[in-house]
Amino acid sequence: MIRFEHIVKRLAGRNVLDDLSFEIHPGEIFVIVGPSGTGKSVTLKHMVQLLRPTSGTVWVGKESISTAEGQALERLRGRFGYLFQGGALLGWLTVAQNVALPLQQKTSLDEAEIARRVQEALEMVDLWHAAEQYPAEISGGMQKRAGLARAIVQRPEIVLYDEPTSGLDPVTARTIDRLIQHLNRDLGVTSVVVTHDMQGALTIGHRVAMLHGGRFVEVAAPAAFAASRCPEVQQFLEAQHITRENFFRK
Amino acid sequence: MITREPFEYPDSAGYFQRLYLATQEGLAEVGRAVLLGVRALRELPDLRRPKARAEFLRQLYICGIESLPVITVVALFTGMILAFQTGIELRRYNQEVYIGSAVMVSMLREMAPFITGLILGACVGSAMAAQLGTMKVNDEIAALEIMSINPVRFLVTPRLAAMMVMTPILSFYTCMLGSLGGAVIGMTQLNVPWEQYMSAGLEFARPKDLFVGLFKALVYGIIITTVSCNEGLTTTQGAVGVGEATRRAVIISFLLVLVVGYFVTRFFY
Ligand SMILES: Nc1ncnc2c1ncn2[C@@H]1O[C@H](COP(=O)(O)OP(=O)(O)OP(=O)(O)O)[C@@H](O)[C@H]1O
Ligand SMILES: [Mg+2]
Numbered sequence: 001m002i003r004f005e006h007i008v009k010r011l012a013g014r015n016v017l018d019d020l021s022f023e024i025h026p027g028e029i030f031v032i033v034g035p036s037g038t039g040k041s042v043t044l045k046h047m048v049q050l051l052r053p054t055s056g057t058v059w060v061g062k063e064s065i066s067t068a069e070g071q072a073l074e075r076l077r078g079r080f081g082y083l084f085q086g087g088a089l090l091g092w093l094t095v096a097q098n099v100a101l102p103l104q105q106k107t108s109l110d111e112a113e114i115a116r117r118v119q120e121a122l123e124m125v126d127l128w129h130a131a132e133q134y135p136a137e138i139s140g141g142m143q144k145r146a147g148l149a150r151a152i153v154q155r156p157e158i159v160l161y162d163e164p165t166s167g168l169d170p171v172t173a174r175t176i177d178r179l180i181q182h183l184n185r186d187l188g189v190t191s192v193v194v195t196h197d198m199q200g201a202l203t204i205g206h207r208v209a210m211l212h213g214g215r216f217v218e219v220a221a222p223a224a225f226a227a228s229r230c231p232e233v234q235q236f237l238e239a240q241h242i243t244r245e246n247f248f249r250k
Numbered sequence: 251m252i253t254r255e256p257f258e259y260p261d262s263a264g265y266f267q268r269l270y271l272a273t274q275e276g277l278a279e280v281g282r283a284v285l286l287g288v289r290a291l292r293e294l295p296d297l298r299r300p301k302a303r304a305e306f307l308r309q310l311y312i313c314g315i316e317s318l319p320v321i322t323v324v325a326l327f328t329g330m331i332l333a334f335q336t337g338i339e340l341r342r343y344n345q346e347v348y349i350g351s352a353v354m355v356s357m358l359r360e361m362a363p364f365i366t367g368l369i370l371g372a373c374v375g376s377a378m379a380a381q382l383g384t385m386k387v388n389d390e391i392a393a394l395e396i397m398s399i400n401p402v403r404f405l406v407t408p409r410l411a412a413m414m415v416m417t418p419i420l421s422f423y424t425c426m427l428g429s430l431g432g433a434v435i436g437m438t439q440l441n442v443p444w445e446q447y448m449s450a451g452l453e454f455a456r457p458k459d460l461f462v463g464l465f466k467a468l469v470y471g472i473i474i475t476t477v478s479c480n481e482g483l484t485t486t487q488g489a490v491g492v493g494e495a496t497r498r499a500v501i502i503s504f505l506l507v508l509v510v511g512y513f514v515t516r517f518f519y
Contacts, residue, residue: 074398084389086389088389101399104301
């Protein structure tokens, strides 16, 4: 569904992505892990042309999104929901207004229907009680959940999650993991999740990929990933106290 | 589109090639700013939508009402200084009755739009650049793009429209208050009664002065908004970048207000 073809991305004088190729299948939860600053967010941004590759092509279905423009780009982007790392809510709108924004601006739904959908999305992320508050008045974790509500309110086919659970308490983090699984299973949402949280990655991912040095050093199903011989992966797992044994015991 | 990356020189570039590339990039930036202004102007009809109008009203309030206190003080004192200085000179020839015309004409033609331009550039332009710059580095602009909400229509057009309405009004207001300040100095310091002050002023001030002054203010409004929004939307590199964008927005606005003001004057007089 999303295919990277020999993507090179040069930023600030170095190749952040260096000949990266992979494919994400429809209906899959694809998890990308990796140390800070390796280009996970940059990878996600290529999927919706917030960045353009220095060379190579990003395909969405049969269309190249990295070269799309105008109407075609708008239509392709319309298939995506995007949760930004910092939430990216508009400061002068309340949480509810932020979530309603894409519906108000881009659809012809009436007010009542919009209100209903907004409530539904906010209840999914357990934030209905804060609907009338402004982003500056709520915590970082709540902002992130509000950003998530906005990403899914249009019911997109594909949702890109940039660190959906970082900065959340463990209980809320698991709730968000379950929400991602629910959207995937029950609504068939193809999901790309960037995270540092290995526990979550191995639980929800259908495939997990490790980004290092501009490429995936490992792409595998969770069980195989946890058993990987690749030194970067082992280091990453050990740092979060996940060993082969305790992963399989679960 | 609007999301851009910092400009980079190829590693191999020599001195002259860098100079050439820097010039090219500078011109391209000017081109992009002009294009942004044109795009924002073309989207003006969008303000007929009720949802867009709410944002427009909010911007009217921000650039009109919130800069009113500063403008009031500056206008009043500029008129007073103008009256005082010309009054001292005119008194040497016993002509101080003419301070009315000196104050009003210079206010109408130059000072009022100029002051309005500088103050709005400093108060409103800087705020626009800082706000849009912060939105840029927080990925909020990117979020709008993903939702296919055109950032120019959504953010720049309401600001532009508000400034186009407010700069002429504030310029007129500045003119009135400046003249009032002049009259106060005339009455209290120079023994020029109100009637004489006004009649001298109205004798020399022509409608053309008023209209050219208002037109100039309108042009300043467009320039300040375009420059500030462009700086904001092209911010890179976090909080430092926001500071830099704000600084550049104010400096470029000031310079353009001066330079363009001269050419508009040249054109009409
Ligand atoms: N707009 C940009 N301009 C210049 N350099 C950039 C830009 N965006 C990202 N980079 C660089 O690309 C690299 C990867 O950044 P990215 O944000 O993708 O990291 P990340 O893997 O998401 O890290 P984190 O886990 O901290 O979010 C960083 O070294 C960063 O300096
Ligand atoms: Mg990131």
